[in-house]
Amino acid sequence: MSYNVLLIGSGGREHALAYKIAQSPNLSRFYALPGNPGIAEYAQCIDSGMNDFGKIKEIIKEKGIDLVVVGPEDPLVNGLRNYLFEDESLSELLFVGPDKAGAALEGSKDYAKAFMTKYNIPTAAYRSFSASEMEDAVSFLKTLKPPYVLKADGLAAGKGVLILSDMEEAEKELSQMFSGKFGDAGNKVVIEEFLSGVEVSFFVLTDGKDYLLLPHAKDYKRIGDNDQGLNTGGMGAVSPVPFADEVFVQKVKDRIIVPTIEGLRSEGIDYRGFIFIGLMNCDGEPYVIEYNVRMGDPETEVVMPRIGSDFLAHLAAAAKGDLSMENFQVNPQSAMTVIMVSGGYPESYAKGYKITGLQNVDSDIIVFNSGTKISDGELVTSGGRVLAVTALGDDLQSTREHIYENIGKILFTDSFNRSDIGLDMIFYNK
Ligand code: AMP
Ligand code: GLY
Numbered sequence: 001m002s003y004n005v006l007l008i009g010s011g012g013r014e015h016a017l018a019y020k021i022a023q024s025p026n027l028s029r030f031y032a033l034p035g036n037p038g039i040a041e042y043a044q045c046i047d048s049g050m051n052d053f054g055k056i057k058e059i060i061k062e063k064g065i066d067l068v069v070v071g072p073e074d075p076l077v078n079g080l081r082n083y084l085f086e087d088e089s090l091s092e093l094l095f096v097g098p099d100k101a102g103a104a105l106e107g108s109k110d111y112a113k114a115f116m117t118k119y120n121i122p123t124a125a126y127r128s129f130s131a132s133e134m135e136d137a138v139s140f141l142k143t144l145k146p147p148y149v150l151k152a153d154g155l156a157a158g159k160g161v162l163i164l165s166d167m168e169e170a171e172k173e174l175s176q177m178f179s180g181k182f183g184d185a186g187n188k189v190v191i192e193e194f195l196s197g198v199e200v201s202f203f204v205l206t207d208g209k210d211y212l213l214l215p216h217a218k219d220y221k222r223i224g225d226n227d228q229g230l231n232t233g234g235m236g237a238v239s240p241v242p243f244a245d246e247v248f249v250q251k252v253k254d255r256i257i258v259p260t261i262e263g264l265r266s267e268g269i270d271y272r273g274f275i276f277i278g279l280m281n282c283d284g285e286p287y288v289i290e291y292n293v294r295m296g297d298p299e300t301e302v303v304m305p306r307i308g309s310d311f312l313a314h315l316a317a318a319a320k321g322d323l324s325m326e327n328f329q330v331n332p333q334s335a336m337t338v339i340m341v342s343g344g345y346p347e348s349y350a351k352g353y354k355i356t357g358l359q360n361v362d363s364d365i366i367v368f369n370s371g372t373k374i375s376d377g378e379l380v381t382s383g384g385r386v387l388a389v390t391a392l393g394d395d396l397q398s399t400r401e402h403i404y405e406n407i408g409k410i411l412f413t414d415s416f417n418r419s420d421i422g423l424d425m426i427f428y429n430k
Contacts, residue, residue: 010032017304036371068096106291126191201219203217239302354412396425400426403421
């Protein structure tokens, strides 16, 4: 079976997906919308907005697309799957990504919390409140111990979670959230118990009944070394991590993954796509921090290189509802990625700097493009996160050294990267 594939997205995550899909013997023609200069190595990039559903449908028909993979959550939360399948001539299309109802697991934190409570999935204790319930919200806050965790219900570009150490600050932020600090996303606010532990990201590809457990990963969210400074989209990632041993993984499957998939079915949601489960490991016990209905970025940059089997075949099987027959393999090696960002990120930064030195990088290093574009025939920076410098190796320590030796060869004005990615995992003591 061979497939014409359309990949939606433009970041490092989508470059990593494209890299893996391109290795499949089952790939026929490959398109990306809008793609990026790295993805263009494998796929024909089509310049269009990811939320222009009419244009996406036109391209699917015009190019004879068999399979669509969606990278980011936005088009899913906005109902791309629902929109395409309203057209009866597309009933045979294979589509990886949930419909609008399934995407609510990420699109509404209040919905996700209620879902977890209903299906007994371990998560932080919580209550949610709307603007008219400010007094009740403050009373509830007072029953909790600091730090206080406030979450805007809707999508807020990754900025909707606040963790505050004192009550006065928490009350002030809460009132600002209700007054529109995060737009409509903050019309409802989830207040929850603070969980302390180590975070890890788990990834599942499901056809609604069966699932493949993709390699897990840890990302590094803060801008500075030793997890200091502002939150970012992610400054690096490693896979696997030493604290997610077999016993922990089994708990995640039994207590979280299986009940999640069964819960979705009970809700009448035919979920075919990725589920990214952000977990806290609290003394060996897994708790869900959040669901996402897409892969993580930069986690995908370390997850894809570790998949040893035909990923496109798995995507097609998930979309068809046929995953139980898949022969899935994980490469036991370690993968790590370090993100090179534009100076100033995650606040304001300049774009358009020329990127040089890529030809000097060792051939086994994979450089995924996160925020780049071609300008006057040259590769230039075009985002906060610019490149994901990635390697696979027999152990994390040597992989780490190899990446850092190579990162110095890649140059652009005001580039910045963390120097401690992976270090804590090398010295991790249970
Ligand atoms: P989210 O946008 O839900 O991923 O939250 C952003 C980050 O806030 C998470 O990656 C955690 O580091 C942190 N976080 C969220 N909820 C909690 C919680 N209940 N306890 C501790 N940390 C949390
Ligand atoms: N790296 C976290 C995320 O993709 O949401």
